[in-house]
Amino acid sequence: MTDTASLEQRIGHCFRNPSLLEQALTHSSRLQDNPDAADNQRLEFLGDAVLGLVLAEALYSAFPDEREGYLARARSVLAKGEFLAQLARELELPSHILMSDAERAQEGHLRDAALEDSLEALIGAIYLDTDYPTTRDCLLGWFGDIPARLQRRLTQDNPKGRLQEWSQANGMAQPDYTIVDEAGPGHAKEFHAEVAIAGVPQGAGMGTSKKEAEEAAARVAITKLGV
Amino acid sequence: MTDTASLEQRIGHCFRNPSLLEQALTHSSRLQDNPDAADNQRLEFLGDAVLGLVLAEALYSAFPDEREGYLARARSVLAKGEFLAQLARELELPSHILMSDAERAQEGHLRDAALEDSLEALIGAIYLDTDYPTTRDCLLGWFGDIPARLQRRLTQDNPKGRLQEWSQANGMAQPDYTIVDEAGPGHAKEFHAEVAIAGVPQGAGMGTSKKEAEEAAARVAITKLGV
Numbered sequence: 001m002t003d004t005a006s007l008e009q010r011i012g013h014c015f016r017n018p019s020l021l022e023q024a025l026t027h028s029s030r031l032q033d034n035p036d037a038a039d040n041q042r043l044e045f046l047g048d049a050v051l052g053l054v055l056a057e058a059l060y061s062a063f064p065d066e067r068e069g070y071l072a073r074a075r076s077v078l079a080k081g082e083f084l085a086q087l088a089r090e091l092e093l094p095s096h097i098l099m100s101d102a103e104r105a106q107e108g109h110l111r112d113a114a115l116e117d118s119l120e121a122l123i124g125a126i127y128l129d130t131d132y133p134t135t136r137d138c139l140l141g142w143f144g145d146i147p148a149r150l151q152r153r154l155t156q157d158n159p160k161g162r163l164q165e166w167s168q169a170n171g172m173a174q175p176d177y178t179i180v181d182e183a184g185p186g187h188a189k190e191f192h193a194e195v196a197i198a199g200v201p202q203g204a205g206m207g208t209s210k211k212e213a214e215e216a217a218a219r220v221a222i223t224k225l226g227v
Numbered sequence: 228m229t230d231t232a233s234l235e236q237r238i239g240h241c242f243r244n245p246s247l248l249e250q251a252l253t254h255s256s257r258l259q260d261n262p263d264a265a266d267n268q269r270l271e272f273l274g275d276a277v278l279g280l281v282l283a284e285a286l287y288s289a290f291p292d293e294r295e296g297y298l299a300r301a302r303s304v305l306a307k308g309e310f311l312a313q314l315a316r317e318l319e320l321p322s323h324i325l326m327s328d329a330e331r332a333q334e335g336h337l338r339d340a341a342l343e344d345s346l347e348a349l350i351g352a353i354y355l356d357t358d359y360p361t362t363r364d365c366l367l368g369w370f371g372d373i374p375a376r377l378q379r380r381l382t383q384d385n386p387k388g389r390l391q392e393w394s395q396a397n398g399m400a401q402p403d404y405t406i407v408d409e410a411g412p413g414h415a416k417e418f419h420a421e422v423a424i425a426g427v428p429q430g431a432g433m434g435t436s437k438k439e440a441e442e443a444a445a446r447v448a449i450t451k452l453g454v
Contacts, residue, residue, distance in 0.1 A: 041295040042287065049283035053359075056276035060269065068268040132280075132359040 003096070010091050012141045013126050013134075024125035027099035027114055037098075040121035047124030050132070054139045055079060058146045077153050078143070081116040087142055088115035093122070159218035163195070166227040173198040175221065177214045180204075193217045230323070237318050239368045240353050240361075251352035254326035254341055264325075267348035274351030277359075281366045282306060285373045304380050305370070308343040314369055315342035320349070382454075386445035390422070393454040400425040402448070404441045407431075420444045 004021070008014045015021045020043075028039040055075045063071060077083070088094070097109040097118055108114055127135045143149055155162055163175050174197075181192035193213035194204045202224055205216025221227075231248070235241045242248045247270075255266040282302045290298060304310070315321070324336040324345055335341055354362045370376055382389055390402050401424075408419035420440035421431045429451055432443025448454075 042298065045295040045298050046283050046287050049280040053276040053280045056273050060273050068272040071269065071272050 007096055012138045015129050017129055020125040020129050024121040025096050025098050025118055027097055029100035029103035030098050032100045040117060043121035043124035044117045047120035050123050050127045050135055051079060051120060054136045062147050074150050077157060078150060082112055083153060084119045085112035085115035088119040093118050159215050159222055162227060163218045163221055167197055179210055195221050234323055239365045242356050244356055247352040247356050251348040252323050252325050252345055254324055256327035256330035257325050259327045267344060270348035270351035271344045274347035277350050277354045277362055278306060278347060281363045285367065289374050301377050304384060305377060309339055310380060311346045312339035312342035315346040320345050386442050386449055389454060390445045390448055394424055406437055422448050
């Protein structure tokens with residue numbers, strides 16, 4: 001199987017017009033080496049809107065009892081750049097991105113911004129190659145079960161909030177965070193945090209900021225306590 | 228013809244499921260008088276996303292040579308609340324909005340926010356009642372010619388910028404604005420502005436701020452000069 005065929009298999013769509021796929025994967029830096037190429041920015045604009053509708057519709061159906069505010073927050077979580085970049089990695093897009101040699105040498109194809117743009121452009125390309133229902137089915141295949149995906153994201157996104165809600169709901173004391181260690185030079189500090197509930201340690205974690213370290217500790221506690 | 232039938236004629240869609248139309252027109256204040264009614268907030272969430280895709284797609288096709296930045300700005304102009312409220316008025320929605328007696332007594336059905344919400348909810352309702360292509364055709368009927376609509380909006384939106392571009396393009400001096408009068412008490416000031424090009428007065432206008440007065444003057448000049 002060629003590279004393109006295996007990519008199309010992962011995406012779940014075989015392009016009738018392969019130049020759309022190529023354009024979707026073309027980072028603007030490629031125009032430096034290849035002035036005639038069309039980059040993926042216009043397709044990204046279109047794909048962003050397709051994604052917006054697919055998510056809105058899926059959330060509208062999946063949560064019939066939720067108000068607009070919840071649906072809007074849920075959509076913003078699932079449309080976040082960092083999450084779309086993760087989705088692009090799941091589809092193994094990075095190795096297919098076409099960019100200038102200079103940009104690739106700097107690992108530009110691994111950056112969130114480039115991955116997010118390519119993913120949205122890919123959505124735009126599939127839409128132009130097919131129609132709305134086909135594109136929607138294809139995207140929903142990438143996302144999998146939307147409520148489950150959302151739940152995982154919310155947990156990953158705000159572990160401290162989630163741990164606090166859980167301890168409150170169970171009549172326990174608020175989680176208490178301590179930075180127990182701080183190491184490394186100023187520009188590359190590493191923080192170690194611990195979280196305890198009612199004096200009992202529940203998790204420890206580290207990160208490049210206090211917040212990151214505390215969130216890492218909260219994630220450990222969430223797993224340990226079966227939140 | 229009933230009220231509903233004439234509304235459907237203006238909208239360009241006859242609902243298979245009339246309860247969707249009713250829900251789209253139901254302002255949240257109606258729940259005070261009618262606790263069992265469903266308001267239009269969820270439909271508005273959905274309709275906003277449908278509108279986003281319809282506009283993105285229309286702009287993508289209408290401006291094949293424009294970059295993403297232009298398309299995004301154009302879309303934000305056409306999706307602005309104040310503009311959607313104007314569209315709602317063109318469709319004569321205000322008299323059909325269902326709200327509490329108290330809210331209606333305060334003319335809530337004439338407010339931009341209520342009109343924008345109803346219009347977006349109406350789009351969501353048409354989408355649920357039909358499919359994407361039908362909804363798109365219906366919306367494009369409301370908007371009319373998209374580039375022409377956009378041009379009119381841009382002129383209305385930024386008359387000073389437009390007048391300046393025009394005078395530059397015609398090798399003339401920059402428009403020069405003067406506040407010639409300022410009247411009324413502090414909380415209800417009224418400003419009078421004049422615009423001149425190369426010393427020749429081209430328009431005068433008034434407003435509740437200097438900016439508003441200058442924009443009004445620029446609009447007069449735009450009409451006078453045939454910009």
